[in-house]
Amino acid sequence: MNKTILLLFSIIVFASCGNDKKPRVVYDTDPNKETTELKKDSTLIEAADLPVQIDSTNYLIHPIGYLKVYGSRSKISFRSNYENTNFVLSRHSNYEITGKLTNLKFQHIDSEKMIPLTEKTLIITSVRFLKEVFDRTKSKYLLYKVIDQDTNKDQKLNHQDITSLYISKIDGSDFIKLTPDYEELINWKILTSKNRLYIKTVQDKNKDGEFDKTDEIHYQYLDLQDKNWEIKYYNPL
Numbered sequence: 001m002n003k004t005i006l007l008l009f010s011i012i013v014f015a016s017c018g019n020d021k022k023p024r025v026v027y028d029t030d031p032n033k034e035t036t037e038l039k040k041d042s043t044l045i046e047a048a049d050l051p052v053q054i055d056s057t058n059y060l061i062h063p064i065g066y067l068k069v070y071g072s073r074s075k076i077s078f079r080s081n082y083e084n085t086n087f088v089l090s091r092h093s094n095y096e097i098t099g100k101l102t103n104l105k106f107q108h109i110d111s112e113k114m115i116p117l118t119e120k121t122l123i124i125t126s127v128r129f130l131k132e133v134f135d136r137t138k139s140k141y142l143l144y145k146v147i148d149q150d151t152n153k154d155q156k157l158n159h160q161d162i163t164s165l166y167i168s169k170i171d172g173s174d175f176i177k178l179t180p181d182y183e184e185l186i187n188w189k190i191l192t193s194k195n196r197l198y199i200k201t202v203q204d205k206n207k208d209g210e211f212d213k214t215d216e217i218h219y220q221y222l223d224l225q226d227k228n229w230e231i232k233y234y235n236p237l
Helices: 002-018 131-137
Strands: 044-048 059-072 075-080 090-092 096-101 103-108 123-129 141-147 164-169 183-191 196-203 216-223 231-234
Touching: 059 096, 103 123, 164 183
Parallel strands: none
Antiparallel strands: 044 059, 059 075, 059 103, 090 096, 096 123, 123 141, 141 164, 183 196, 196 216, 216 231
16 A cells, blocks of 8 residues: 555655756857857757758858768768757758758858858848849848757757847848847747838746746837948837
């Protein structure tokens, strides 16, 4: 009987521990502390995919990321830190590259020089060429979904952290963040008739570490003709 009670108690404790939900954001820690977990992991090696040339552009984009090493030295296999396909870091369609990338390198088709997008430690989950903007204005922009902060302070950058939105020119220059720190990207939309990028984010207003109905939704837009790329807030409610 005692063993049965002890077993049931252990199961309840284990189940309750497994149901503990980790906060998306942890506050009151050193804001200057950088995440270096990826570079400390000896099972990760830096690699690149073959270049991608997006239609209507004169640049090659080289996706950069990490491959994870499995097995012993006599029998080693590699797997990307995002996909299950050996040696593959990313996927791409006509106008979008997706994956778990740590950087991109840009190369003009008439040059052998490759220029990195950033020196920061971050994860790029997607980069999209704004083809609808190009068709209307001939301006060439790239839009990125990025994880750039260890918001839950677990010493890792992953999908449990906040996703932000970035933009750059087609050659990777002027790579800037559009969404505020500690605001989760909900979605974005291009309205070509106004040449605007609309953005919707949520702020953890009560600072409980979660995003729920008690928090505040923000609505913003970026005028893509504005050379300063200044975000403006609006209230549709």
